[in-house]
Amino acid sequence: EVQLVESGGVLVQRGGSLRLSCAASGFTFSSYTVHWVRQAPGKGLEYVSSITGNGDTTYYASSVKGRFTISRDNSKNTLYLQMGSLRAEDTAVYHCARDAAYVKFDYWGQGTLVTVSS
Amino acid sequence: QSALTQPASVSGSPGQSITISCTGTSSDVGGYNYVSWYQHHPGKAPKLMIYDVSKRPSGVADRFSGSKSGNTASLTISGLQAEDEADYYCCSYAGGITVIFGGGTKLTVL
Numbered sequence: 001e002v003q004l005v006e007s008g009g010v011l012v013q014r015g016g017s018l019r020l021s022c023a024a025s026g027f028t029f030s031s032y033t034v035h036w037v038r039q040a041p042g043k044g045l046e047y048v049s050s051i052t053g054n055g056d057t058t059y060y061a062s063s064v065k066g067r068f069t070i071s072r073d074n075s076k077n078t079l080y081l082q083m084g085s086l087r088a089e090d091t092a093v094y095h096c097a098r099d100a101a102y103v104k105f106d107y108w109g110q111g112t113l114v115t116v117s118s
Numbered sequence: 119q120s121a122l123t124q125p126a127s128v129s130g131s132p133g134q135s136i137t138i139s140c141t142g143t144s145s146d147v148g149g150y151n152y153v154s155w156y157q158h159h160p161g162k163a164p165k166l167m168i169y170d171v172s173k174r175p176s177g178v179a180d181r182f183s184g185s186k187s188g189n190t191a192s193l194t195i196s197g198l199q200a201e202d203e204a205d206y207y208c209c210s211y212a213g214g215i216t217v218i219f220g221g222g223t224k225l226t227v228l
Contacts, residue, residue: 103152104152105154111163
């Protein structure tokens, strides 16, 4: 069974840093591009970042570029999101999602809540 | 990149059909046949309903269908049921590994 389980979400002060993890199981993790997508309170889904299966290519939304870093450890079947210079507007539930091909996000995690206090 | 444009809300009665539009540009929706749709109930993981504009994953009811014309994609739900009430998001490929979501549409089943 394919599973994606996020962790690491906490209450953090504005300007602080945090690392989220997404543990994958039930599939060959290294074969898939994976993404982080977030949802702020009362708002819609917002794309955050992507990384290809071998980690060679990454992409970021303009709202997080330069502050967040996506990475993966295929030996541990884990995706990461290093978040820095956190702002109140980064408060959201962060989901990881598997991309089966061209925005076919077939599996999602339940999400982890990041709260940035101002 | 700006979010794809979706209506904020749509509603329909049980048994009726509704359509949710998703408008982008020639750089995303209009440029590729890679649009997906997600159903999202608050507190749960989003669920893939449509991919590649009009394909349904196994397990998704055939009441859900997708289409595209130019820079606008559409999700149609026929035979509305109470459990269809949720937020719906479109998503488009935009080249490389870039992704763009719509702002979301709240579907209310009256």
